[in-house]
Amino acid sequence: MRWLSLSLLAALLAAPAAAQPDGTALYGQHCAACHGAERLGGRGPALLPESMGRLRPAAAAEVIAKGRPATQMPGFASQLSGSEIEALAAHLFRPAPAGLRWDAAEIETSRQVLVPPEQLPARPVFDADPLNLFLVVETGDHHVTVLDGDRFVPIRRFPTRPALHGGPKFSADGRFTYLMSRDGWVTKYDLYSLQPVAEVRAGINSRNVALSSDGRFVAVANYLPRSLVLLNAGDLSVKRVIPAVGLRGGTTSRVSAVYDARPRRSFVVAMKDTPEVWEVSYDDDAPPVYTGLVHNHEKGMAEGLAASAGLFALRRIAVEEPLDDFMFDPAYRNLLGSAREGGRAVVVNLTVGRPVAEVPLEGLPHLGSGITWMEGGRRLMATPNLKRPEVDVIDMADWSIAARIPTDGPGFFLRSHERTPYAWTDSMMGAPGARDTIQVIDKRSMQVVRRLRPAPGRTAAHVEFTRDGRHALVSVWEDDGAVVVYDTETFEEVTRLPMRRPSGKYNVFNKIALSEGTSH
Structure with a gap:
């Protein structure tokens, strides 16, 4: 018996260690059909660290095991072991694929015009005040309810892409609204006929959209890829993709947000990783502005680099640290911006193009x-x-x-x-x-x-x-x-x-x- 026990022990020591679950293979088997082979999304949302917000691996594992109520996400606890679920959750938090591209060609390929303009009705198909409607974003099951703001009764409830973010933007007449998901899908929805009319994927992980005051352009702020995308508001076709490259050493940046500055006829853009604020004009006759500044130590002043003018002229304003959240005064002459850990806010005067005050x-x-x-x-x-x-x-x-x-x-x-x-x-x-x-x-x-x-x-x-x-x-x-x-x-x-x-x-x-x- 002693000899047998020693033999068994020797055999156990010689045996290879139990294979660890392969998160990549598990993803391909169970997830790729809905979320895409590269985790970029499909019928389901993108599964990249940038796309999952505050979700952590432990919480992701719980979703994999139990599913998500009121969505098409099933639970896998009956099919996968605990270690397999943990391996799959860890796989989701791996960095995005190297060399990931989502440029004008990829954006244009994703675009769909769902209803041609000539097929849209001239008047609303309901009898409520079209200017006193509410859009209620229901994140629990990825829907939006169109609510009559006088009688407080729903007019229509429709499904959306998962994780809408940044708030809808409305055309000047209130007829169209533009919705954006974290996965970068931009949907144009007609509030008169209560139906989506166009859709495009402008990024892989996006933060918000802005609509120009003249109704011509939609701007999309992207974390991934690091870019500002400009679309034609009519059919959501690509107008321009601007890589978010900073002045200092060519550092790239995530784009935190983009806002319309109506009196200035421009988009104002917040950068997450570089200490500058962008202003992108949508005025066809915009005067020349400098695309960058450099400090001339001999003259003790900042001098302009190459100038641009006209539509989408880009102006950069240098600040001490990135300002990833801000608001404007009513005249849009000043913005008050803050950094995540700064303990202060900075007032940037857009007329003179520099910070002018600090607020504790x-x-x-x-x-x-x-x-x-x-x-x-x-x-x-x-x-x-x-x-x-x-x-x-x-x-x-x-x-x-x-x-x-x-x-x-x-x-x-x-x-x-x-x-x-x-x-x-x-x-x-x-x-x-x-x-x-x-x-x-x-x-x-x-x-x-x-x-x-x-x-x-x-x-x-x-x-x-x-x-x-x-x-x-x-x-x-x-x-x-x-x-x-x-x-x-x-x-x-x-x-x-x-x-x-x-x-x-x-x-x-x-x-x-x-x-x-x-x-x-």
């Missing part, structure tokens, strides 16, 4: 959700903070702090309207006990005067106002959530509509009219 904002302001209003002859700007339980109010005359308003927890969205003296903000970034609360701030006294809990114990988020400012819509941000409608004078609940994890709600009129109470 240490709570990681969410400037993309900032608002402005007039009070006592002063133009005030306010922003929530992602890391501090306060709303910061800034006097735009001298960029000083006018007030710091305590809230129950750090917030993400701040909204108001010209016809109400109140601003509404959430605490959705705070502790569980605070996330269910909407705080109503009096813009005159700059004090919290009311607290609303649409669903106690459940996350409340993203307020948006109706066209006339008489009602405010709040999201209960849960898979079995709701949109709750409040009277903005009495703060009483008017109605609630069940929704699947409703996120942003976007009012057509407030967006195209550049309401001072909402983001642009």
Whole structure:
């Protein structure tokens, strides 16, 4: 028996180690049909580190095992072992394939015109006010609900590409909206006939879109590939692809966001990795601007490099550190921008093309959700903070702090309207006990005067106002959530509509009219 045991031990020691699961092979077998052989997406979304946001391998493994409710993603726990699921999840977080290209040719190949313009109706196919519609993005099952903003009844609910982001953009007449997914799909949707009319994939991982004020161009900010893409707004055909290459050593950058600056007839672009802000003109007669600056030490000044003019003339503004989030003053002369860990915001004057002031904002302001209003002859700007339980109010005359308003927890969205003296903000970034609360701030006294809990114990988020400012819509941000409608004078609940994890709600009129109470 002793000899047999030793022989068995020797055999075990000589045997090769158990093979580790091959994540690449598992992906090809179980995932490639929906998500693409290169993880670039197909019927399902792209599965690249840049595309999965805050999702971590452990959470990805749970999705692989259990699936995702209300989507076509099945669970694989009955087919794969725990180690196989872990290997597959790890494979998803490998870097994007080397030499990945998504340039004009690839973009154009993806483009589809679904409904020719001549087949579209002249008037809406419904009897609601087309300018008081809301688009409600339901992230729980990747749908958008078109909501009548007068009667608060859904008009149409339609499926979208997964993970819409950055907010829809509307044409000047409110007829068309442009939606963008994290996977870079841009969809043009006709709100009169309630159907998508064109679609294109402008990137592999995209951040947001902007629509030029003249309705001619759509700009797409990409993380992957690192580029700014300009499309014709009519049929979404490619107009230009601009690689995001910085001035200093040719460093490439992810593009954090792109915004339309209506009075300037330009797109303003935020860079994630290089310390500069871009302005890209869509004026056919734009005067010459310099494509770059270099410091001349003998003269002690910055000098221009090669100049460009006309359509898509590119102007670069140097800053000390990348500004990946910002908002504008109403005249679009200044932008207030912040870096992720900077502890301050920088005021960049777009007229002179340089920073002109700093503002101490240490709570990681969410400037993309900032608002402005007039009070006592002063133009005030306010922003929530992602890391501090306060709303910061800034006097735009001298960029000083006018007030710091305590809230129950750090917030993400701040909204108001010209016809109400109140601003509404959430605490959705705070502790569980605070996330269910909407705080109503009096813009005159700059004090919290009311607290609303649409669903106690459940996350409340993203307020948006109706066209006339008489009602405010709040999201209960849960898979079995709701949109709750409040009277903005009495703060009483008017109605609630069940929704699947409703996120942003976007009012057509407030967006195209550049309401001072909402983001642009």
